[in-house]
Amino acid sequence: MQLTLGETGLILRPPTVAQTLLCALGAFVIAIADRAAVYASIGPLDAALWLRAVKLFAVLLLFCLIGELLVTRGLLHTNDSVGLNSRDPDGSSTSRSLSHRAPSWWARRSAGFRGCCLTICLAGAMLLCxxxxxxxxxxxxxxxxxxxxIAQFYGIAALGQPAGVISAHHPVFDTIVFGGFAKAGELWFGDYQAGLTVLVLLQMVAMCIALSASVVYARHVGAPFGSVITLFVFYAFFPFLPIFFMSLVKDSLHAVFFVPWLLMYIETCRQRLRSLRSIWFTVGFVALSVLSALTTMTGFYITALSLLGLVFVGRETENGGTSSQRKPVAMTVLRGVAATVAVVVILLVHTVFPAVTGKIWNIHHEDQNQILVVPMQMTARYVLDHPGDVTDEERHIIDTLNNVPVEQMKEVQNPYLADPVMHLSLKDPSYIGQYxxxxxxxxxxxxxxxxxxFVSLESGWFSLQRTAHKETGPLPLDVLRADSRSIPNQVLIQGDNAISPSFAQMPQYRGNESGQATVRRIWQSVSSTRVLRLLTYTAVWSFILPLFLLFCAIRGRGRDIGERLMIGAPLIWSLLSLLPNAISIPLKPTASRYIVWSLYVVPLYVALLRADGVRSPAAKHRE
Structure with a gap:
């Protein structure tokens, strides 16, 4: 049964069973997360919780149905008014019709030339905004x-390491880039801050180009004009993006490489690996993969796992088509190239880069304690809830492994932040197996x-509200229960300079305090304005919009579901990479920094969902 809305031709289709269950599960998760984000506990599962879950289900289902209606409305045309030529997934080149107003010289230009011109023009407009x-x-x-x-690059003691040692707790590549630009500014301009200013300005220009390229690419693959305009307007005018990219932090540097890598990855999936026939494309893809993997700790896993998944591209279509369509030999070769790309990237990041940098700098490789952040937080809660149910042997193992002993866990524990119970390194990593x-x-x-x-620590990614407490130190459960005030769980910006004790030993880092105050007022205004403030909720970007993408993908697509999931692999791995973090509720800007990538990745995927170009050749053939 379908509902046609007046003369608009818009068809509101009822949800499938899978879509209904997805929204029901999503509503329950949000309701549970809301409670945990305020009380640090999911219980009791009382009538109030179930009533909130029902309300959330109704709102979430309605949102997804209306969103699906808007995303899938009408036929997706393959003609492009700006005249970007596109190579169809079957390998044939199709010239898209030009607007009748387009001058003839423009029509004679190559697709690459037109795309570059449009990207530069849009980047200039975005930079102006x-x-x-x-x-x-x-x-x-x-x-x-x-x-x-930066302090460590200059030989100042930091992060628990002595002077002259660089800790691998943060990506070494980022330390080299930040420190290198600071040193260059000192040598060329007599001021280390001048070099960092050059870096942040280059970062702003690069991101304008990368985001503009995303807009052009969305149009190139078939997104309607209105959709790409909306995408551009969001990138150009949503305040969080320029605020963040005027910041010096590893996640902002990572975005410079991740966005173009993501576009190349999506194009590789769309072309069913045929893009890898081009040597220059493959070389660029490898280079961006390496840079994306080196700039954040999670970037390596996101990049490597996505690349390894490329060997499965097109298997559903290949197995279901005719013998002439399958071309098994050609696809086998391309899958071999994809596998080689993945292996080369992994070797360069995990073997070659550490070997080269280790000969130049004194690098201390930290314990892989990140994988124990969440388990140790769970241990701390166990000790807090059941102090008499910890045996002497268990206590000895925990105390020998971790720098924070069992007796101190109750005093320092914060249900929303794992840092107090898990320091930068382990006392004795050999006890990991016993732990x-x-x-x-x-x-x-x-x-x-x-x-x-677990739910309390991860609640910030799924909840719409959170505790009003903002302590980054100990936060007893009794305090939460006695004062259960809640506030919206919104993204938190860093609108001023945060100076560490080690960096304070360097010449003073100057900042525009009046300008920073203006930026903070702008973000406060956005966060409190009706409708617009919905875009500032963390869960919108980390859970609700990704759930909407899945909602649209699972409606009757058959084999196409797997192909869509393959295109969305970087998004999926990025979402999963949120879980091992030590914080989700923005008690400090760090939590919001972890989710910034979603603000430029998820809108792109929504635009691609609107585009006909992301569909597989098999899906087009079946239609």
Whole structure:
């Protein structure tokens, strides 16, 4: 049964069973996360929680249905009014019709030339829109972690390491880039901050180009004109983006390489690996893959896992088509190239780069304690809830592994931040195996503590509200229960310089305090304005919009679901990479920094969903 809305031709289709269950699950997750984000506990599962879940289900289902209606309305045309030629997925080149107003010389230009011209024009317009933020935040915002990295590059003790040692707690590549630009500014301009200013301005220009290229690419693959205009307007006018990219932090540097890499990855999937026939494309793809993997810790896993998944591109179509369509030999060769790309990237990032940098700088490779952040937080909650149910042997193993002993966990524990119970390194990493055994045994004895700890720590990615407390130190459960005030769970910006003790030993980092105050007022205004403030909710970007993309993908697509998921692999891995973090509720800007990528990735995927170009050749053939 379908509902046609008047004379518009818009058809509102009822949800499938899978879509209904997806929205029901999503509503329940949000309701549970809301409670955990305020009380640090999911219980009790009372009538109030179920009533909120029902309300959320109705709103979420309506949102997804209307969104699907808007995304899939009408036929998706393949003609392009700006005249960008597109190579169809079957390998044939199709010239898209030009607007009748387009001059003939423009029609004779190559698709690449037209795309570059449009990208440059849009980038100039976007940079103009971002220019007030450049003025207000010039010469750039300094983040706490970045200051530590620069200080270490200059030989100052930081992050628990002695002078002259660079810690691998933060990506070494970022430390080299930040420190290198600071040193260049000192040598060429007599001021290290001048070099960092050049870096942040280059970063702004590069992001304008990268985001404009995303807009042009969305149009290139078939997104309607209105959709790409909306995409451009969001990139150009949503304040968080220029504020963040005027910041010196590893995630902003990562975006410079991740966005063009993502476009190349999507194009590789769309072309069913045929893009890898081009040597220059493949070389550029490898280079961007390496740079994307080196600039954040999670970037390596996102990039590597996505690249490894390329060997499965087109298998559904290949297995279901005729023998003439399958071309198994050609696809096998291309899959071999894709596998080679993945292996080369992994070797360069994990073997070659550490070997080269280790010969130049004194680098201390930290313990891989990041994988234990969430488990140790669960252990701390277990100790808090059941202090008398920890054996002497278990206590010895935990105390030997971790720098924070069992006796101190109750005093320092914060249900929304794992840093107090997990320091930068482990006391004795050889006890990891024994700790895993202890962790499993305690989880079997009292799974409720583990569930409450995990849900509380991760609640910020899914909740619409959060506790009003903002302590980054100890936060007792009794305090939360006695004062259960809640506030909207919104993205938190860093609108001023955060100077670490180690960076404070360098010459003073100057900032535009009046301009920073203006930026903070702008963000406060956006965060409090009706409708517009919905875009500032963390869960909108980390859960609700990704859920909407899945909602649209699962309606009757058959084999096409797998192909869409393959295109969305970087998004999926990026979302999963949020879970091992030590914070989700923005008690400090770090939590919001982890989700910034979603503000430029998810809108692109929505535009691609609107585009006919993201469909597989098999899907087009079946239609």
């Amino acid at each position: 971002w220019s007030p933020y450049i003025k207000w935040l010039y010469p750039g915002l300094m983040w706490y972690d970045t200051g530590d990295e 895993v055994s202890v962790w499993l045994k305690q989880g079997v004895r009292h799974p409720d503590s583990y569930i409450n700890a």
